[in-house]
Amino acid sequence: MSMVQHGGDLAAAEARWGRPARGWLDLSTGINPVPYPIPAIDTAAWHRLPQHDRLRRLLEAARSCYAARADAPTVAAPGTQILIQLLPRLRPGARVAILGPTYGEHAACWSAEGATVTTVRSIEEAAAAEVVVLVNPNNPDGRIVRSGRLTALADDLAARGGLLVVDEAFAEVTPGVSIAAEAGRPGLLILRSFGKFFGLAGIRLGFAIGAATEVERLARWLGPWAVPGPAIETGIAALADQGWQEAARTRLATDARRLTELLTAGGFADRGGTDLFRLVEHPQATIIRDRLGHAGILVRRFMHQPTWLRFGLPAGEDGFARLAAALG
């Protein structure tokens, strides 16, 4: 079991606050609360081993959706997490700089494999590192590093045998931030998560797109049938559905604004985020989180930043009304 704190564990929340009569309003993750409708999946996708031609189709759909080149080396995995677990094997024992604070699994996984991990506050501080890891836009504060700086950094690292890892887990809501179009140049590896924007975190689907050597090694370590058939079929449908994606982006932007207004009206200071979650600060954050927990609303706290809370988007009027009532 991971030692990193995560959102989304309802059994743990129930052990603490009891089971809410109205069910949980889980705002502790950055998962789109309105999932892509699960397509009709042929029973063959459940019965047979995942088929190579369908996997190829999935990779094409991913490259197209992420605006990567059609020949950009790409590997699919059962969730981005397992890619994060494998990354340290690409540069064993490396000096790793992680732009933080950010998603905790990056530091935890590199450290567990014997890397020397430093958390830096800016790219300039990462000059001595062999590997630089950043989440773009960042989780939880939404910080964005411009693509020009990233490609320059990747080239610099590549010249020294290093690697830049850009985790674009939340980039669907700000497509302009992505550097997937640069995937293929040496020294650059981009991670994409399917489950957050498409609201289907349970199917476990993620991608690494980037330098050929690194992508090939990840693919070899994952083996021939790493992605389940139903995830392949769902991914093919969702990644190609531009209409749904556009509508989702618009709705998420509207709801994120509305959430920010609700929270700032409730006395929180906005500290950034993306259209899939908002980071806010309040001197009484610990007390508020507990009050929300008793009201069946789960939010994300930060052990080392006790005045921060992160709120995912409530689903629809009911969710917003319930949150407003609990905050009021």
Place this chain on the structure above:
Amino acid sequence: MSMVQHGGDLAAAEARWGRPARGWLDLSTGINPVPYPIPAIDTAAWHRLPQHDRLRRLLEAARSCYAARADAPTVAAPGTQILIQLLPRLRPGARVAILGPTYGEHAACWSAEGATVTTVRSIEEAAAAEVVVLVNPNNPDGRIVRSGRLTALADDLAARGGLLVVDEAFAEVTPGVSIAAEAGRPGLLILRSFGKFFGLAGIRLGFAIGAATEVERLARWLGPWAVPGPAIETGIAALADQGWQEAARTRLATDARRLTELLTAGGFADRGGTDLFRLVEHPQATIIRDRLGHAGILVRRFMHQPTWLRFGLPAGEDGFARLAAALG
């Protein structure tokens, strides 16, 4: 992409023989052709991150189904293959003896990670090895090693810091062969595959049950959400459904006998197998395989044993009739 030969790749078969008008009769794998009916899965299992309490329930169901002790250390993975990929990291650079010929991924994965791999024909030949790997019952010939010999071997290896890996991918059809009841003793690691017996290879679900240290390391490498929510829910239902399992075992035994009779009547010599597949030999195996391919029937050949073919079970009367016609 793996360099090991596998069955079940229909696109590759179509590239060779064209698309059969009646669709493929895929007998190239050992997957039960009558899958466990996919249960109604709550959309939350697709939407949310996989929940720890449901994963615990899955592990309980697996231990119970496999007759392991309730406290036997167990980890679930998205398919057994990814566990096979990780095993070499448990004993880096080890001298590994694999009881062969057997499923090719074991040797391939240990070799790829720098182990010294020897294929042995008997356990006695494995005396100098630090790690012994065997498939029980074996794929493709069904060879069975008695549990008393396996526990003695595990104890012997454990005393030297070694490891016995018993891949029970096909043990559901011969539950008496399994040593899952011994799981927990040092030096023993058992792999179980969900997809073959339950006919749901596409969902990707496998287990490692055994020595605490090794199971904990595998779990750490897989990370917190390795198994998709829909696979967890399907596994919980299927592993607990003893009625379906009994009926499936009976039907598979009947169909395996029928398949053997059909093949021996067609001039093949029976070379063993399990109730999920039969291994047969014929001097003209290469020609027969090609004839079957043209008839839309896919079987498994063996590069180094050109007179062998492995047949999975046809589904129902149609499947048997079609195979009989193509053989006749």
